[in-house]
Amino acid sequence: MAERVLACAPCHGAHGEGTSNPYYPRLANKPAGYLANQLLAFRDGRRRYAPMNYLLEFQRDDYLREMAAYFAALQPPAPPRPPVGVSQEVLAQGQELVTKGAPDRGIPPCVACHGPRLTGMEPAIPALIGLNSQYISAQLGAWRYGTRTAIAPDCMQLIAAHLTEADVTAIAAWLASQPVPPDARPVAAGTLRMPLHCGSEPQ
Amino acid sequence: MRAPRIALAAAALTLSLWHAPAAAVAAPAQADAATIRQGEYLARAGDCIACHTAPGGKPFAGGRAMPTPFGTLYSSNISPDPEYGIGRWTADQFYGMMHTGRSPDGGLIYPAMPFPNYTKVTRQDCDAIFAYLLSEPAVHQPNRPNELQFPYNNRQLILGWRTLFFHEGTYQPDPAKSDEWNRGAYLVEGLGHCSMCHSPINALGGTSASQAFQGGLIPMQDWYAPSLTSNAQAGLGEWSLEEISDLLRKGVSARGAVYGPMAEVVFNSLQYLTDADTRAMAVYLKSLGQEALPPHAGAPVPPRESSLLMDLGKTVYGAQCASCHGADGRGRPPDYPPLAGNPSITMDPAVNAIRMVLNGGYPPGTQGNPRPYGMPPFAQTLSDDEVAAVVTYIRRAWGNSGTAITAQRANTLRSAPLD
Numbered sequence: 001m002a003e004r005v006l007a008c009a010p011c012h013g014a015h016g017e018g019t020s021n022p023y024y025p026r027l028a029n030k031p032a033g034y035l036a037n038q039l040l041a042f043r044d045g046r047r048r049y050a051p052m053n054y055l056l057e058f059q060r061d062d063y064l065r066e067m068a069a070y071f072a073a074l075q076p077p078a079p080p081r082p083p084v085g086v087s088q089e090v091l092a093q094g095q096e097l098v099t100k101g102a103p104d105r106g107i108p109p110c111v112a113c114h115g116p117r118l119t120g121m122e123p124a125i126p127a128l129i130g131l132n133s134q135y136i137s138a139q140l141g142a143w144r145y146g147t148r149t150a151i152a153p154d155c156m157q158l159i160a161a162h163l164t165e166a167d168v169t170a171i172a173a174w175l176a177s178q179p180v181p182p183d184a185r186p187v188a189a190g191t192l193r194m195p196l197h198c199g200s201e202p203q
Numbered sequence: 204m205r206a207p208r209i210a211l212a213a214a215a216l217t218l219s220l221w222h223a224p225a226a227a228v229a230a231p232a233q234a235d236a237a238t239i240r241q242g243e244y245l246a247r248a249g250d251c252i253a254c255h256t257a258p259g260g261k262p263f264a265g266g267r268a269m270p271t272p273f274g275t276l277y278s279s280n281i282s283p284d285p286e287y288g289i290g291r292w293t294a295d296q297f298y299g300m301m302h303t304g305r306s307p308d309g310g311l312i313y314p315a316m317p318f319p320n321y322t323k324v325t326r327q328d329c330d331a332i333f334a335y336l337l338s339e340p341a342v343h344q345p346n347r348p349n350e351l352q353f354p355y356n357n358r359q360l361i362l363g364w365r366t367l368f369f370h371e372g373t374y375q376p377d378p379a380k381s382d383e384w385n386r387g388a389y390l391v392e393g394l395g396h397c398s399m400c401h402s403p404i405n406a407l408g409g410t411s412a413s414q415a416f417q418g419g420l421i422p423m424q425d426w427y428a429p430s431l432t433s434n435a436q437a438g439l440g441e442w443s444l445e446e447i448s449d450l451l452r453k454g455v456s457a458r459g460a461v462y463g464p465m466a467e468v469v470f471n472s473l474q475y476l477t478d479a480d481t482r483a484m485a486v487y488l489k490s491l492g493q494e495a496l497p498p499h500a501g502a503p504v505p506p507r508e509s510s511l512l513m514d515l516g517k518t519v520y521g522a523q524c525a526s527c528h529g530a531d532g533r534g535r536p537p538d539y540p541p542l543a544g545n546p547s548i549t550m551d552p553a554v555n556a557i558r559m560v561l562n563g564g565y566p567p568g569t570q571g572n573p574r575p576y577g578m579p580p581f582a583q584t585l586s587d588d589e590v591a592a593v594v595t596y597i598r599r600a601w602g603n604s605g606t607a608i609t610a611q612r613a614n615t616l617r618s619a620p621l622d
Contacts (some may be wrong), residue, residue, distance in 0.1 A: 003538075006527070007563050007577030021583070031415050045258045051562065051580055054621040058470040058567035063574050 001070045004131060007055060008071075017076035022134035028074040031186045033123030035068035037150065037200050048147040078130045078180045084173040089192025096129075097167060106162050108195040110171070118178065120186035124201045133176035140168045151199035158196070229365045232333030242335025245328050248480070249321070249394035250472035251336075254278045258622075263288075269315050274351035276315050284341040284563035288378055289333075295335040298326055303371055311361040314368070317396035323374035324393045387487025391478060395472075400428035400464065401437075421553065425619035427554045429547060432491045436550040439488045447485035452476065453571030455537035460575075462564040463555070470567035474479070509595065509607040516596025519589050523581065524597075532601040538576040542597045549598050549605035554593050557608060559586070559614050587614040 008016070011024040018026030027035060041047035043056040043064065056064065062081070086090075096102075101109035111118060113125055120127040125196065128136070142148035143160035150156060162170070234242075255278045257266040265280040266285070283290040289297065296307040304318035305311060312318060321329075354360065369485025374393055376385040391397050403419040418430030418437070429437035439447050442458055449456035454469040461469050473481070521530070528534045532543035542548050548556050563580035566572065581590065590613040 003527075007565065007579045010579045010581065033416050050621040051582075054562060055565055055577065055580070057574075058466050059565060060568040060573055063568050066574070152347060 015076040032072035039064040094170035133172040136172035155198040242331035274353035277347040320396035387483035516592035543601035
C-alpha cells in the first residue's frame with residue numbers, strides 16, 4: 001500500500017506525518033472514517049482543492065477507504081512545527097474557546113467533540129493537534145465560504161459561521177501550539193456526548 | 204420477471220395517454236428488458252453520462268459546464284422528465300437528433316454534442332439507447348442557458364459549420380475488411396467519438412475528415428490528445444492487441460497508462476465494454492495509418508542550454524523519479540510506466556509529460572485495475588528550471604529523441620486547469 005500512495009508523499013510526508021509546508025495537513029493516526037469522508041468529499045467535489053479533486057477524480061469507494069485505513073493506522077512522530085507568533089493574550093483567548101467555548105454566542109467548545117486531549121473520536125472526528133495554524137484557519141475559512149462542506153447536517157459549517165476572524169486566529173494559534181502526546185489515538189466511538197448532530201459522525 | 208414489467212409498461216402507457224393524448228410514447232414504453240440492457244451498454248460506449256451529468260449532480264440531468272473558446276455551453280437534461288428532459292420525445296425524434304444533429308423542433312444542435320460521430324450509429328442501436336434513457340429516473344431540472352459570446356450565440360452559424368464538417372450517414376462496413384475490424388471502426392468512429400479529441404481542431408472549432416485521428420490539443424484543457432495515426436505519438440501500430448485492449452479496459456498496460464481526460468473516458472465508458480468489443484477496437488486502432496508525421500516545430504533550445512538542462516535533469520531524475528521508473532527508464536509496468544521508448548514522453552507538443560510532472564495523477568480505478576498506483580505531483584516541490592530539466596532529461600535519455608523543454612513552458616503549464 002505504501003507504494004500505491006506515494007502520490008500523497010510530497011505534500012503529506014511518506015508516512016502521512018505532515019511536512020513543513022503549513023497548508024498540508026498530517027494524515028497519520030486520524031480516524032479512518034474521517035479520512036475516508038475527506039477522500040470521498042474531494043472526489044465528489046464537496047470539498048474543493050483542485051490538486052486533490054484532480055488526483056482522486058476517478059477512484060473507487062473501496063480503494064479510497066483502503067487508503068484512509070492505511071494512513072489511520074500509521075503513527076509516525078510529528079515533524080517540528082514553527083512557533084505560532086501571537087501574543088499570550090491571543091493564546092489565552094484561543095484556549096478559552098477550545099476548552100470552554102462561548103455559550104452566549106452559540107459556540108460549543110472544541111473538546112466537546114474532538115476529545116479532552118483533542119485527539120479526535122472514532123470513527124470520523126479528527127484530531128486538532130499536530131496541525132499548523134495556517135491549515136486550521138484555512139479550513140475554518142473554507143467552511144464559512146462553502147469550499148469545504150461535509151455530509152448534512154454540516155455541524156462545522158454552523159459553528160464556523162459563528163466565529164469571528166479574531167476567534168479563528170486565536171483558536172488556530174492555541175491548537176497549533178499544543179504538543180502532540182506520544183499516544184495520540186482518537187477516543188473510542190460514542191465516548192463523548194456531542195452537543196450537535198453531525199452528518200459525518202454516526203451517533 | 205418479464206410479464207410484470209410489460210404489465211407495468213401497459214399501465215404506464217394507459218396513464219400517460221389519458222393525461223397527454225398527444226404524447227407518442229408507445230414504442231419506448233414497450234421496450235423489453237434485453238433492449239434496455241443493450242441500450243445501457245451502448246450508452247456506456249457513447250459515454251453519454253460524462254457530459255450529461257454535472258459534478259455531484261443526478262445522472263443524465265445535464266448542466267455540466269463545457270468551456271469552449273467561444274463561450275460556455277451547458278449540457279442538456281436527457282433524463283425522461285417530460286418538461287425538461289426527453290420524456291415526450293419519440294424514438295424517431297431521438298434518432299433524428301443523433302443522426303442529423305437537429306432537436307425535435309428542427310433546431311440546430313451545437314457540435315459539442317458529437318453528432319458528427321453519432322450519425323454513424325444504426326437506427327436499432329439508437330432505439331436501444333433511447334429505451335434505456337427512458338428507463339432511468341426522471342430528473343425535474345431545467346436546462347441552463349448557454350453563455351456564448353457574440354456572434355457565436357447565433358445558432359444559424361452552425362449551418363456554416365455543418366456544411367464544412369458534418370457528413371450525415373450511418374457507418375458503412377468496408378467489405379474488404381474483417382467483421383472484427385468493421386465492428387471496431389463502428390465503435391471508434393461512432394459512439395466512441397474518439398475523433399472529437401484525437402484530431403486537430405481548427406479555428407472554426409471543427410475537425411476535418413482528412414486529418415481524423417492525427418492528434419490535437421484539447422481546447423481549454425491544456426492536454427494533448429495524441430495522434431492515433433502516428434506511431435511516433437500514440438499510434439498503436441507497434442502495440443500488441445493485448446496491450447491496446449489493456450489500456451482501453453484497465454487504464455494501464457505494459458506500454459503506458461491513461462491520465463487526464465482519457466482517464467475519464469476509461470472510467471466512465473471503456474472499462475464496461477466486452478472483451479470482444481475492446482478487441483475489435485484494438486484491431487481497428489492498430490490498423491490506422493502508421494506513418495510517422497513530420498515532427499511539429501517546437502521552440503528550439505540552444506545546445507549549451509540543452510546540455511545544462513540534461514545535467515540538472517539527471518540529478519533531479521535520480522533523486523525523485525528513479526526509485527519507481529528505474530535508472531534505465533524502463534519502469535515496472537503496468538504500475539510504473541516505462542519512460543524509455545515511450546512516444547507519449549517524446550512526442551510534440553510535450554504538454555502531457557510536463558503536466559504529469561507538475562500535477563501527478565492516478566490512472567482510473569477500473570474493474571481490471573481497481574487499486575492503481577499514483578504519480579506524485581511535483582508542482583509544489585520542483586522549480587520551473589527543475590521541471591524543465593527533468594522533462595528534457597526523460598525526453599532525451601536512454602535513446603529517446605524528444606526535444607528540450609524551456610523553464611518558461613513549464614511555468615505556463617502551472618496554471619493549466621485541473622478540472
